[in-house]
Amino acid sequence: MTKPDSKRSSVALVTGKPANAAEEQVNNGSSDPSVSGSPHHALTPATPTKHKSAKQVSRDNLSRRNTESEVFDDGTNTFFWRAHTVTVLFILTCVLVYVTLLEETPQDTTYNTKRGIVASILVFLCFGVTQAKDGPFTRPHPAYWRFWLCVSVVYELFLIFVLFQTVRDGRQFMKYIDPKLGVALPERDYGGNCLIYDPGNTTDPWHNIWDKMDGFVPAHFLGWYIKTLVIRDWWMCMIISVMFEFLEYSLEHQLPNFSECWWDHWIMDVLVCNGLGIYAGMKTLGWLSMKPYQWQGLWNIPTYKGKIKRMAFQFTPYSWVKFEWKPASNLRRWLAVLGIIFMFLLAELNTFYLKFVLWMPPEHYLVLLRLVFFVNVGGVAMREIYDFMDDPKFYRKLGQQAWLVAAITVTEFLIVVKYDPRTIMLPIPFFVTQCWFLGIVLILSWTLWLPFWNIWKAMTNYSAFGKCSDSFFHNLLRLQPYSKIDKRENPHQFTHNGP
Amino acid sequence: MTKPDSKRSSVALVTGKPANAAEEQVNNGSSDPSVSGSPHHALTPATPTKHKSAKQVSRDNLSRRNTESEVFDDGTNTFFWRAHTVTVLFILTCVLVYVTLLEETPQDTTYNTKRGIVASILVFLCFGVTQAKDGPFTRPHPAYWRFWLCVSVVYELFLIFVLFQTVRDGRQFMKYIDPKLGVALPERDYGGNCLIYDPGNTTDPWHNIWDKMDGFVPAHFLGWYIKTLVIRDWWMCMIISVMFEFLEYSLEHQLPNFSECWWDHWIMDVLVCNGLGIYAGMKTLGWLSMKPYQWQGLWNIPTYKGKIKRMAFQFTPYSWVKFEWKPASNLRRWLAVLGIIFMFLLAELNTFYLKFVLWMPPEHYLVLLRLVFFVNVGGVAMREIYDFMDDPKFYRKLGQQAWLVAAITVTEFLIVVKYDPRTIMLPIPFFVTQCWFLGIVLILSWTLWLPFWNIWKAMTNYSAFGKCSDSFFHNLLRLQPYSKIDKRENPHQFTHNGP
Numbered sequence: 001m002t003k004p005d006s007k008r009s010s011v012a013l014v015t016g017k018p019a020n021a022a023e024e025q026v027n028n029g030s031s032d033p034s035v036s037g038s039p040h041h042a043l044t045p046a047t048p049t050k051h052k053s054a055k056q057v058s059r060d061n062l063s064r065r066n067t068e069s070e071v072f073d074d075g076t077n078t079f080f081w082r083a084h085t086v087t088v089l090f091i092l093t094c095v096l097v098y099v100t101l102l103e104e105t106p107q108d109t110t111y112n113t114k115r116g117i118v119a120s121i122l123v124f125l126c127f128g129v130t131q132a133k134d135g136p137f138t139r140p141h142p143a144y145w146r147f148w149l150c151v152s153v154v155y156e157l158f159l160i161f162v163l164f165q166t167v168r169d170g171r172q173f174m175k176y177i178d179p180k181l182g183v184a185l186p187e188r189d190y191g192g193n194c195l196i197y198d199p200g201n202t203t204d205p206w207h208n209i210w211d212k213m214d215g216f217v218p219a220h221f222l223g224w225y226i227k228t229l230v231i232r233d234w235w236m237c238m239i240i241s242v243m244f245e246f247l248e249y250s251l252e253h254q255l256p257n258f259s260e261c262w263w264d265h266w267i268m269d270v271l272v273c274n275g276l277g278i279y280a281g282m283k284t285l286g287w288l289s290m291k292p293y294q295w296q297g298l299w300n301i302p303t304y305k306g307k308i309k310r311m312a313f314q315f316t317p318y319s320w321v322k323f324e325w326k327p328a329s330n331l332r333r334w335l336a337v338l339g340i341i342f343m344f345l346l347a348e349l350n351t352f353y354l355k356f357v358l359w360m361p362p363e364h365y366l367v368l369l370r371l372v373f374f375v376n377v378g379g380v381a382m383r384e385i386y387d388f389m390d391d392p393k394f395y396r397k398l399g400q401q402a403w404l405v406a407a408i409t410v411t412e413f414l415i416v417v418k419y420d421p422r423t424i425m426l427p428i429p430f431f432v433t434q435c436w437f438l439g440i441v442l443i444l445s446w447t448l449w450l451p452f453w454n455i456w457k458a459m460t461n462y463s464a465f466g467k468c469s470d471s472f473f474h475n476l477l478r479l480q481p482y483s484k485i486d487k488r489e490n491p492h493q494f495t496h497n498g499p
Numbered sequence: 500m501t502k503p504d505s506k507r508s509s510v511a512l513v514t515g516k517p518a519n520a521a522e523e524q525v526n527n528g529s530s531d532p533s534v535s536g537s538p539h540h541a542l543t544p545a546t547p548t549k550h551k552s553a554k555q556v557s558r559d560n561l562s563r564r565n566t567e568s569e570v571f572d573d574g575t576n577t578f579f580w581r582a583h584t585v586t587v588l589f590i591l592t593c594v595l596v597y598v599t600l601l602e603e604t605p606q607d608t609t610y611n612t613k614r615g616i617v618a619s620i621l622v623f624l625c626f627g628v629t630q631a632k633d634g635p636f637t638r639p640h641p642a643y644w645r646f647w648l649c650v651s652v653v654y655e656l657f658l659i660f661v662l663f664q665t666v667r668d669g670r671q672f673m674k675y676i677d678p679k680l681g682v683a684l685p686e687r688d689y690g691g692n693c694l695i696y697d698p699g700n701t702t703d704p705w706h707n708i709w710d711k712m713d714g715f716v717p718a719h720f721l722g723w724y725i726k727t728l729v730i731r732d733w734w735m736c737m738i739i740s741v742m743f744e745f746l747e748y749s750l751e752h753q754l755p756n757f758s759e760c761w762w763d764h765w766i767m768d769v770l771v772c773n774g775l776g777i778y779a780g781m782k783t784l785g786w787l788s789m790k791p792y793q794w795q796g797l798w799n800i801p802t803y804k805g806k807i808k809r810m811a812f813q814f815t816p817y818s819w820v821k822f823e824w825k826p827a828s829n830l831r832r833w834l835a836v837l838g839i840i841f842m843f844l845l846a847e848l849n850t851f852y853l854k855f856v857l858w859m860p861p862e863h864y865l866v867l868l869r870l871v872f873f874v875n876v877g878g879v880a881m882r883e884i885y886d887f888m889d890d891p892k893f894y895r896k897l898g899q900q901a902w903l904v905a906a907i908t909v910t911e912f913l914i915v916v917k918y919d920p921r922t923i924m925l926p927i928p929f930f931v932t933q934c935w936f937l938g939i940v941l942i943l944s945w946t947l948w949l950p951f952w953n954i955w956k957a958m959t960n961y962s963a964f965g966k967c968s969d970s971f972f973h974n975l976l977r978l979q980p981y982s983k984i985d986k987r988e989n990p991h992q993f994t995h996n997g998p
Contacts, residue, residue: 028559079958086898093909100662109668116663131899133632157619163599169608398584400630410592418599
């Protein structure tokens with residue numbers, strides 16, 4: 001396949017003399033400011049060592065020129081990247097000929113049905129990995145992300161099928177995947193004794209803490225590390241992390257394994273596991289937004305050390321976009337961020353509720369596979385949502401992976417509602433209802449207040465009275481991001497400015 | 500969704516002063532040669548009546564500048580074209596909520612399984628029509644072609660599933676689609692009395708001819724009309740048409756409904772039905788390659804007549820590429836054309852053999868649906884194959900629809916082989932074997948002779964001895980099309996020449 005980013009990189013290579021060079025370029029600690037400030041570096045990709053410390057911001061997408069890293073790419077298109085459509089088709093044909101004509105077909109109808117479905121899925125993956133539309137990510141290989149896209153499709157169709165079965169049939173259907181499934185789960189309770197120091201236990205008064213130190217501690221840490229890389233924003237991560245603990249409090253009357261000790265909620269989860277994960281994630285984000293993005297073909301690198309480094313860097317992103325969600329900048333972004341947080345929390349809750357209604361033991365490999373799946377598709381989806389929000393053109397498409405992740409989250413939730421409406425409808429304690437009511441009122445009033453706040457901000461910015469009335473209407477129904485103002489200019493002005 | 504061709508059209512609009520204007524522009528009968536020759540017309544798309552008779556060849560793809568029509572597009576992007584990804588997702592969610600939560604789920608497992616599969620397919624189509632990769636065609640709407648792409652995927656997966664069943668199960672599986680299927684077919688024979696004038700029948704001596712005048716006559720005509728539009732080449736159409744009659748002769752010992760009278764083969768089929776269909780198709784091709792491609796937004800057209808015309812033209816292609824297969828120009832193209840003819844004939848044979856092995860009555864609606872399907876995907880696939888062949892870059896992808904059509908044809912054939920190896924292996928009559936042997940030897944010797952013929956052609960073209968040795972090696976292993984020679988120049992030279 002061809003490299004989807006090659007166009008962008010070539011634009012970056014011919015771009016010289018940026019209009020606002022000082023504003024667009026960020027010196028990431030180079031001792032010689034003239035190195036990172038020189039526009040000629042973009043024209044000399046053959047000498048990467050000279051501008052290794054220079055981070056420039058891509059100029060082909062003006063609406064986010066401050067958030068996207070600059071990329072140098074020598075455009076090497078090796079066998080690794082080249083099209084294999086015909087090769088894959090040929091191999092597929094050979095495999096089909098061997099399996100269906102040369103092997104004896106078993107006479108077992110059930111087995112053949114299963115085999116036929118698995119074969120259909122494999123052929124679909126074969127087609128999709130070779131031919132599906134590329135997403136925003138290209139490292140380590142676009143085919144990797146196409147694979148996960150196709151897995152999303154298969155998973156969504158599986159969920160749809162399960163959704164259309166009766167509760168009994170759906171649970172028993174899981175037996176086709178693993179004969180051990182389809183059995184009701186024993187009830188478990190994570191609460192109980194909440195004393196940090198338990199004087200009643202003479203052998204080890206701290207035993208309650210050690211009890212909680214199970215495999216979920218590193219899992220939580222790793223989970224939040226990845227979530228931070230996906231969301232790329234400290235505030236949003238913290239809000240989701242805290243919100244989820246509130247949700248656990250609110251829903252512990254429905255799912256007993258949400259009931260934890262207060263210190264398990266706030267100290268172990270929010271502070272230690274999630275907090276450290278978010279901290280490590282933010283550090284990695286900082287590195288990713290600072291590191292130089294220089295892609296040379298392996299054969300163009302002279303030293304062995306350089307070659308090995310290049311191979312390792314294949315597993316880092318091709319370029320980097322800093323997410324600036326700016327929820328307060330206008331109503332559209334505010335609603336979008338609310339929606340993202342809502343969907344994120346819903347997906348998190350689905351993890352627990354889906355296990356519960358489909359009778360999946362928490363340690364089952366399918367539960368883990370679902371998490372691995374979400375780690376892989378979540379990053380793509382979030383990037384696509386950011387692109388969708390950030391694009392000033394309102395008729396842009398929502399990315400395919402984001403579309404699918406939204407559909408999957410909704411379908412999972414529908415399965416939960418359909419399979420166990422009783423649990424979902426258990427009456428919420430009065431105190432919890434009050435808290436949520438208060439929260440919703442606060443969010444709603446902020447939402448209503450936001451346009452006026454933006455007007456006030458704009459009015460204090462524009463001191464000239466003439467501009468004020470103009471900006472008033474602009475801000476009142478401001479559904480476009482601020483960056484749209486830049487967009488009125490010729491978007492190609494920088495690319496045409498080159499020497 | 501956005502219009503995939505907008506980039507190309509904008510290039511066409513800014514293109515002025517083409518380097519070889521005389522060579523590139525074709526005057527299609529305008530009385531004023533200066534109208535079609537003036538390069539300024541490309542810059543005045545707002546006055547379409549002035550250059551209605553001017554046909555210019557697109558210059559953004561140099562490798563086929565003589566075969567692709569010039570397009571003028573004012574770039575109107577109405578609601579009709581705009582993204583509906585979020586809308587579709589919302590509607591899908593609402594439908595799922597209604598069907599699965601508000602409707603009572605039936606207790607019938609078989610019915611639910613069927614319903615679940617149908618729902619999965621519908622959700623897949625929903626996703627695909629909204630999000631799949633666009634193909635080369637955009638009229639009447641890209642979503643139309645995305646729909647057929649997704650149908651191809653579903654059909655291919657269905658075929659794979661059938662391929663993995665035992666013969667008995669596979670035939671009975673058809674009962675799930677239509678309970679009337681899965682029943683052995685009665686044998687039929689199209690041959691019999693071959694007298695054109697039958698003196699034995701006193702009431703109507705011509706009854707044999709009237710007997711053949713069934714619904715298949717217009718079907719053959721229409722079929723070959725469409726095939727001509729798909730293949731876009733008189734010679735290839737004629738070869739495939741004649742070859743298929745030879746195949747019918749050769750295989751009538753396997754499928755009795757291939758046995759026809761000699762005049763049914765050559766006069767009714769090749770001359771009358773196919774010949775007229777190809778003739779009508781070639782006339783349409785001529786019109787399509789001459790007609791102006793001017794796309795204005797509906798609201799930009801002043802007159803009602805113009806608006807209605809514009810609406811009708813929505814169902815004609817966005818632009819037109821004349822196919823120049825040039826099988827003799829080099830070995831790669833020769834082998835490609837051979838491959839295309841082979842796959843085309845295989846797909847035609849599959850129509851008959853698949854009916855035979857899966858016990859489908861010829862008048863069943865599934866048979867017709869399969870033909871409608873092939874009509875829709877065949878055009879896209881052929882265009883993608885042409886693009887793949889014509890592209891000088893060897894690492895270009897084979898188009899997704901072409902990939903799928905190839906996979907479908909192969910899978911159908913594998914089903915035929917697996918389900919009825921006995922019929923396929925019936926010994927071929929000695930006379931038929933001899934004919935085929937002769938044909939294969941002729942094709943093989945031409946294949947071996949082709950590189951030398953190309954060398955000879957090149958040597959007679961280059962009279963200067965110095966160039967001769969250069970072209971010798973060039974032609975000996977010439978795997979690239981001739982057009983590659985043009986490609987060495989800067990491909991953007993025309994687009995940068997604009998005033």
